[in-house]
Amino acid sequence: MLLAIIAAAVGGAWVLALWYLGMYTHPAVLHWQRLARMRGLADRRPLGDRLGDRLPLARRAQEETDVGRLLAIAGRAESATAWLLRTAFQAGLALAATLLLDEVTVLAGQTPPLPPWVGLAAAAAVAVLAYARLRGEAGRRQRTLQLAVADSLPHLAVMTFHHRVPVSEALLIFARCQRDPTLHRLLAGDAWRSLVERQPGAGAASTAVEYERIGQAYGVPMFASLASAVRRVTERGLASQDVYTGLARTSYGERLASARVAAAQTKTLIVVPMGLMIVPVLVLIGAPLVASLAGIFAR
Amino acid sequence: MPEPAPPLLFAAEVVLALALSAGAAALFLGVPVDGPRERSRALVRPFLERQRDLAQSLGVGLRSWLLLRALCAAAAAMAAGALTGVPTLTLGAAALGLFGLPWLLAGRAARRRLGMERALAGLVVEIRDLMQQSNLALDRALREAARSPMPELRHVLAPLTGDEPVADCLVEVARRARSPLADLVISALLIARTHDPAALVRVVDEVLRPLLEVTVEVQEENHATVAQQRAAALAIGVIMALLFAAVMRVPSMQAFYASPPGQLVLLGVLAMYLALVWAIGQVARPLRWVAWDIEALRRETEALIA
Numbered sequence: 256m257l258l259a260i261i262a263a264a265v266g267g268a269w270v271l272a273l274w275y276l277g278m279y280t281h282p283a284v285l286h287w288q289r290l291a292r293m294r295g296l297a298d299r300r301p302l303g304d305r306l307g308d309r310l311p312l313a314r315r316a317q318e319e320t321d322v323g324r325l326l327a328i329a330g331r332a333e334s335a336t337a338w339l340l341r342t343a344f345q346a347g348l349a350l351a352a353t354l355l356l357d358e359v360t361v362l363a364g365q366t367p368p369l370p371p372w373v374g375l376a377a378a379a380a381v382a383v384l385a386y387a388r389l390r391g392e393a394g395r396r397q398r399t400l401q402l403a404v405a406d407s408l409p410h411l412a413v414m415t416f417h418h419r420v421p422v423s424e425a426l427l428i429f430a431r432c433q434r435d436p437t438l439h440r441l442l443a444g445d446a447w448r449s450l451v452e453r454q455p456g457a458g459a460a461s462t463a464v465e466y467e468r469i470g471q472a473y474g475v476p477m478f479a480s481l482a483s484a485v486r487r488v489t490e491r492g493l494a495s496q497d498v499y500t501g502l503a504r505t506s507y508g509e510r511l512a513s514a515r516v517a518a519a520q521t522k523t524l525i526v527v528p529m530g531l532m533i534v535p536v537l538v539l540i541g542a543p544l545v546a547s548l549a550g551i552f553a554r
Numbered sequence: 555m556p557e558p559a560p561p562l563l564f565a566a567e568v569v570l571a572l573a574l575s576a577g578a579a580a581l582f583l584g585v586p587v588d589g590p591r592e593r594s595r596a597l598v599r600p601f602l603e604r605q606r607d608l609a610q611s612l613g614v615g616l617r618s619w620l621l622l623r624a625l626c627a628a629a630a631a632m633a634a635g636a637l638t639g640v641p642t643l644t645l646g647a648a649a650l651g652l653f654g655l656p657w658l659l660a661g662r663a664a665r666r667r668l669g670m671e672r673a674l675a676g677l678v679v680e681i682r683d684l685m686q687q688s689n690l691a692l693d694r695a696l697r698e699a700a701r702s703p704m705p706e707l708r709h710v711l712a713p714l715t716g717d718e719p720v721a722d723c724l725v726e727v728a729r730r731a732r733s734p735l736a737d738l739v740i741s742a743l744l745i746a747r748t749h750d751p752a753a754l755v756r757v758v759d760e761v762l763r764p765l766l767e768v769t770v771e772v773q774e775e776n777h778a779t780v781a782q783q784r785a786a787a788l789a790i791g792v793i794m795a796l797l798f799a800a801v802m803r804v805p806s807m808q809a810f811y812a813s814p815p816g817q818l819v820l821l822g823v824l825a826m827y828l829a830l831v832w833a834i835g836q837v838a839r840p841l842r843w844v845a846w847d848i849e850a851l852r853r854e855t856e857a858l859i860a
Contacts, residue, residue, distance in 0.1 A: 347573025
């Protein structure tokens with residue numbers, strides 16, 4: 256029965272693989288698809304992205320779990336497949352180590368210390384930790400980019416006052432002058448295009464539109480705010496100094512407001528570790544007594 | 555006939571082969587493998603920066619400060635070893651000497667930086683007034699302001715009182731200040747020098763002055779909370795040490811703490827105390843700012859007008 260199920264599953268996978276490779280598609284359709292790809296007419300976004308256009312909930316779920324997007328946000332050069340294979344390698348090592356430990360114990364003539372499901376749990380934990388680490392890296396990079404753009408705003412206000420330096424060039428200069436190279440790595444070259452071009456409506460665009468798309472694709476609201484400021488300067492003709500100074504004031508105001516909230520919370524939160532300080536004191540006094548009582552009861 | 559492999563071993567071999575092939579495929583697809591050197595460098599750099607801050611607050615060099623820490627650890631270990639003869643306590647005392655000293659002096663470094671940043675807010679306003687009310691050029695205003703600085707800024711602004719070019723002096727000021735807020739102000743000054751000094755007046759009024767004032771206020775509040783709790787944690791540490799000294803005078807308890815289970819308990823207590831002290835330091839997170847490479851900024855801004 257089991258062998259029959261395995262055989263059916265392998266057969267099904269084989270049929271699916273052939274379908275994916277286009278073996279059942281008419282040659283004319285294949286030629287048209289190839290031409291459309293070459294001319295840039297085909298929608299080359301992954302299936303999940305295309306489905307997300309129709310179902311917002313699916314898009315949200317897809318954004319949260321899209322390893323390729325998280326890798327791009329985290330600034331890692333590897334592909335999603337490579338990441339999955341590496342995670343599978345690490346999870347497999349965890350499972351194999353647990354099984355080998357059990358086997359060595361069995362060969363030594365004792366009962367296995369861990370049931371086999373512990374190995375599966377360890378492998379799953381390794382995979383979950385790898386995903387959590389990737390999400391953490393992506394989140395950290397988003398915060399760093401947000402900070403890097405926000406802290407460049409007062410300087411943008413000064414440097415672009417007489418319109419001698421375009422805002423995109425000024426931002427690139429400031430990115431080069433920051434000790435953390437995250438913003439520079441994003442803006443220099445076309446590193447950001449791979450993720451931005453997965454968004455609908457990508458193509459040649461103005462600085463404002465590019466910043467807006469970077470903000471959306473990378474989840475960095477400060478880029479969207481900067482795009483809006485750039486649009487007010489270039490399209491509506493407002494004074495750059497007014498616009499960028501105002502934006503800097505607003506962004507710093509928000510940061511300071513959250514810092515005030517955090518400072519107020521600190522006073523309460525710090526009570527927790529202070530209260531827990533009693534535990535080592537109790538252990539220090541109580542441990543010898545507990546040990547002697549345990550000795551008495553053991554006798 | 556060869557003996558069949560045990561089932562668990564066979565399963566482990568299969569999983570291992572699959573895992574190794576996945577690893578090989580990942581390497582083939584270009585998974586970056588960080589060398590131990592890059593990883594250790596990324597870990598060591600922030601540590602060294604913190605040590606430099608502490609060393610500067612004490613007025614000593616980085617090497618002297620690290621040597622002082624090592625000496626403190628050795629002295630604490632020798633004292634604990636000579637008094638108790640318990641190996642765990644000797645190791646614990648060495649760890650306390652090594653990590654406790656920077657913890658005790660962290661407040662001093664934070665206070666120095668806060669004082670300097672508070673004075674910086676005043677300096678920014680002074681420069682703005684000199685430019686707007688006394689009609690001085692930015693370079694001249696900077697030199698004037700550096701002539702009679704507040705005591706907290708005397709060492710930091712000293713380069714501006716010399717005859718070096720102002721841009722070089724500002725780079726040196728940033729290097730001495732070792733503060734991201736000072737970097738923010740100095741980078742604004744460097745850009746204003748080469749582009750538009752008049753725009754600086756408005757940026758100072760609307761952004762830098764309120765920013766510096768509120769930031770210093772928030773950081774002072776955090777500093778006061780953490781300093782209070784640090785003192786309380788220190789008091790609890792002293793109480794624990796006294797309590798332990800009293801406990802060790804009782805022969806039965808001394809015998810327990812000299813035994814392996816007792817040493818384990820001591821290690822646990824030490825770990826708990828250190829973890830709680832670490833947690834106290836983590837509750838109040840400092841405000842984050844971008845760290846500027848002021849020397850690079852000077853080069854870039856001067857290249858733009860060359």
